[in-house]
Amino acid sequence: MAPALEAQVQQEEQSLPHNNNFYNTLNDATHRSKVTVIGSGNWGSVASKLIASNTLRLPSFHDEVRMWVYEETLPSGEKLTDVINRTNVRELYSFHFFVELRDSNMLVFVTPHQFVEGICKRLVGKIREDAEAISLVKGMEVKMEGPCMISTLISQQLGINCSVLMGANIANEIAVEKFSEATVGYRNNREVAERWVQLFYTPYFIVTAAQDVEGVELCGTLKNVVAIAAGFVDGLEMGNNTKAAIMRLGLREMKAFSKLLFPSVKDSTFFESCGVADLITTCLGGRNRKVAEAYARNGGKRSFDELEAEMLQGQKLQGVSTASEVYEVLSHRGWLELFPLFSTVHEICSGLLPPSAIVEYSEKLPRSF
Amino acid sequence: MAPALEAQVQQEEQSLPHNNNFYNTLNDATHRSKVTVIGSGNWGSVASKLIASNTLRLPSFHDEVRMWVYEETLPSGEKLTDVINRTNVRELYSFHFFVELRDSNMLVFVTPHQFVEGICKRLVGKIREDAEAISLVKGMEVKMEGPCMISTLISQQLGINCSVLMGANIANEIAVEKFSEATVGYRNNREVAERWVQLFYTPYFIVTAAQDVEGVELCGTLKNVVAIAAGFVDGLEMGNNTKAAIMRLGLREMKAFSKLLFPSVKDSTFFESCGVADLITTCLGGRNRKVAEAYARNGGKRSFDELEAEMLQGQKLQGVSTASEVYEVLSHRGWLELFPLFSTVHEICSGLLPPSAIVEYSEKLPRSF
Structure with missing residues (x-):
């Protein structure tokens, strides 16, 4: 079940039921934040669902959430992307598997920690300079000279700011909308933190921000x-x-x-x-x-x-x-x-x-x- | 099983195996702290055992720990004092049921909270002016005008300083010497806090102090x-x-x-x-x-x-x-x-x-x- 480092390109888009037509008329689409989720897995899928429920609802985000996934073959023999396309998460929003990140200004990292460095290397030069990243990746390594923070790795490799989201959030329980919480750790910019809080916050997933990435x-x-x-x-x-x-x-x-x-x-x-x-x-x-x-x-x-x-x-x-x-x-x-x-x-x-x-x-x- | 508010007078003393003869020769007995435990119950008995293990060991305390108990008839029909006298806790140190507190300078309150006021009224004028109290009593009442702290009640009724000891300590688990901890909350005097820490601290019961009674x-x-x-x-x-x-x-x-x-x-x-x-x-x-x-x-x-x-x-x-x-x-x-x-x-x-x-x-x- 080892995931292959292979991004899947499926340039399909589908029209979705929109519930924010009113807001659309008030907002210039070009100023809305566009989100790409990098990674999949249990937590990645659940996080994508949370995010999509908010991008559809809030005028400050572009409806579409894109997902940049590792292709992997599941124990059932099916391909991950096929499963995602088939599940009900799919119905919620438009999945978009792609390698072009240049129009996304919010990058959500939720991969296994050992792949972060490799992925970042592939993304260098392909992202917006003003993009903001957030890491949901747990499991940074602690080396003798000190911890090797994933947020620092992303920041250094891509030259962009990186926040983190951590908390008592077991993916399976959030998937069935059981009440839980998370913390966004941000460095300096309160507005950026607020944008991340908005992106993840739902009535059953309470997100607060703390100015303390490390x-x-x-x-x-x-x-x-x-x-x-x-x-x-x-x-x-x-x-x-x-x-x-x-x-x-x-x-x-x-x-x-x-x-x-x-x-x-x-x-x-x-x-x-x-x-x-x-x-x-x-x-x-x-x-x-x-x-x-x-x-x-x-x-x-x-x-x-x-x-x-x-x-x-x-x-x-x-x-x-x-x-x-x-x-x-x-x-x-x-x-x-x-x-x-x-x-x-x-x-x-x-x-x-x-x-x-x-x-x-x-x-x-x-x-x- | 409602306890009767009745102090039991049993003027018995017994000689105990002492393991601090060496220290006894170094310390003037008149300067050693003398402890009385006010109350009984599960927690009272376990706390008395902890305390006695330290008074026997440490030269700064008088060996004997006195206990001022409510007499109550247990479900078995036995009287509480008879049970205490029979149990192995008894072997550890000298229980001394009495009403005279004038020579004790450390008073440990561990009664049900509803009896604290009544007991204090009986103790007024019978205790040393320089006595220090500590409350192990949980369950203060919160009245409309604010909480009615047990430590404040003891302080006000008896005109002495009162610290508190609280923590994750289930009496039955401490009785079998399972590792646990507690916190002494003290008001101003660090030395007093240290004395309480010494009195309760054992290798399986870690006590730390915090200057924050409330x-x-x-x-x-x-x-x-x-x-x-x-x-x-x-x-x-x-x-x-x-x-x-x-x-x-x-x-x-x-x-x-x-x-x-x-x-x-x-x-x-x-x-x-x-x-x-x-x-x-x-x-x-x-x-x-x-x-x-x-x-x-x-x-x-x-x-x-x-x-x-x-x-x-x-x-x-x-x-x-x-x-x-x-x-x-x-x-x-x-x-x-x-x-x-x-x-x-x-x-x-x-x-x-x-x-x-x-x-x-x-x-x-x-x-x-």
């Missing part, structure tokens, strides 16, 4: 390390008290780590959906938590690799690799002692400590005084 | 309103995404409400155990969540009174009455629109809205801009 994006990655810790607590059957304590300590380390790396990161960001809410969702459900629970139940005798292979059909756990990457940063900078939870998660995952070490903090935690 | 104490009460909301989400089977969003919105309203009432309340308090961790524990387990779930499953057709009677053997839900009290404050001050979650919880509990209203925020939530 903080918002780091939340989306670091929470997976905490989810591993929460999974250990579940596997050890320590109860909700302990789990809540571990989640809180995790949130504290997420905040401290982000602020050490980027002094501009704000405390308030961790109260947003991208912070505390996404952490809760991920520590209640989610595959990181699930596999870590199995690891602890087996007393660490079966490796993460083995459990992943068995439970995730070849997918790798984000949390385990992020914990390892964060550990590298902490060692490199001499910060290990400041982050007992993060470092313990890695030491458990790599077999140096037993799962029960996750609650053995008596000598590691800083006292309040 | 913030810490309000967390302990307001979280129950959010737990009702979380229970509705569970009953409606909305999934973890939605539950996380509701918990976050609840945390936000807890913070906003506390800060409007007490401008001294700090944002950082809500990152402490008393804030986010206690909220998580209460929204995952807890009876408020449980009964609210049943209410939503029944589509609001069976009243809270009925469900409480059936599920809680005569106990009343804190969250429902707190929601009603908070609603009074919000109406009285014209703040209803600022607190859509708090007000909706009350409107659902009182039958004005269906349970599904808990996620119908589209028109109520303030947009980010």
Whole structure:
């Protein structure tokens, strides 16, 4: 099911039921924002649906949402683009598979993180200079010299500004319009942030903006390390008290780590959906938590690799690799002692400590005084 | 099982195995702090055990911990004091049931909240002027003119300073030494806070201090309103995404409400155990969540009174009455629109809205801009 890096060109357009004729007469079509979604997948499709419901409704956006997808063959043998064309999402708005991005001024990135760099390389010189990007991509890498933010990668490769959208938003639940939230992290321009909020906001998907790109994006990655810790607590059957304590300590380390790396990161960001809410969702459900629970139940005798292979059909756990990457940063900078939870998660995952070490903090935690 | 307001006088003392003989020789016994625990119950007994493990170990405390209890007859027909005397907690330290508090300088209040005022009236003139109190009592009342803090009540009635200890600490889990945390909220004196931290801190019970009595104490009460909301989400089977969003919105309203009432309340308090961790524990387990779930499953057709009677053997839900009290404050001050979650919880509990209203925020939530 590995996606081929191949954009699909289908120059079809179809007339859609419009419900904004009134507004159309008030707005010059040439000034309306035009959106292209880059990527597909579960989250990409759901995000496209959210976006399209707003572009059809709001006069400041061009109705049509374009989608730039990887072609992939699904387990059923069908091609992704065929499925998209057949599903009811299709009815909502005009899908437009294409490689020409020059008329889009809002680019929504929602691909697997390992493809971002390659895609950006293909897009260089093909986009508008005044385009704004937003990354919905979770899973930035944390290298020894610091995190490699996806928003920074997009910004640097394409020479455009890039915001992020993160939060407690499981694609399948949003697809059936269950109430949830997200946070737009933006850098400087409040108007740009407002435009992104408008594009995604629906009555069941509440979007707020925080002027803190790095903080918002780091939340989306670091929470997976905490989810591993929460999974250990579940596997050890320590109860909700302990789990809540571990989640809180995790949130504290997420905040401290982000602020050490980027002094501009704000405390308030961790109260947003991208912070505390996404952490809760991920520590209640989610595959990181699930596999870590199995690891602890087996007393660490079966490796993460083995459990992943068995439970995730070849997918790798984000949390385990992020914990390892964060550990590298902490060692490199001499910060290990400041982050007992993060470092313990890695030491458990790599077999140096037993799962029960996750609650053995008596000598590691800083006292309040 | 209603406890009679009757202090039990048992002037028995027993010699205990001491493990601090070394320290005893170093410290003048007259300068050591002497602790009395006022109250019993599950949490009182567990707290006494925590405390006693530290008074025996630390030279700055008098070994003996005294306990001032309500006598009550348990469902088994036994008297509470007989049970305490029989249990293994007894072995840990010297229980001392008494009415004389004049030599105690650290008073730990851990009674049901409705008895605090009556107890304080009995203690007036019987305590040391330099005594310090700490309240572990959850469930302050919120009156129309504002919350009636238990710490303030104790302070005013007895003319002594009162700190608070709150957090994600379910007595039964702490009793079996599962890892958890708590927050000491103190007013001005850092040394006093440190003494309380020392008294409670164990390797499995991590205590930190926050200079914010009101913030810490309000967390302990307001979280129950959010737990009702979380229970509705569970009953409606909305999934973890939605539950996380509701918990976050609840945390936000807890913070906003506390800060409007007490401008001294700090944002950082809500990152402490008393804030986010206690909220998580209460929204995952807890009876408020449980009964609210049943209410939503029944589509609001069976009243809270009925469900409480059936599920809680005569106990009343804190969250429902707190929601009603908070609603009074919000109406009285014209703040209803600022607190859509708090007000909706009350409107659902009182039958004005269906349970599904808990996620119908589209028109109520303030947009980010």
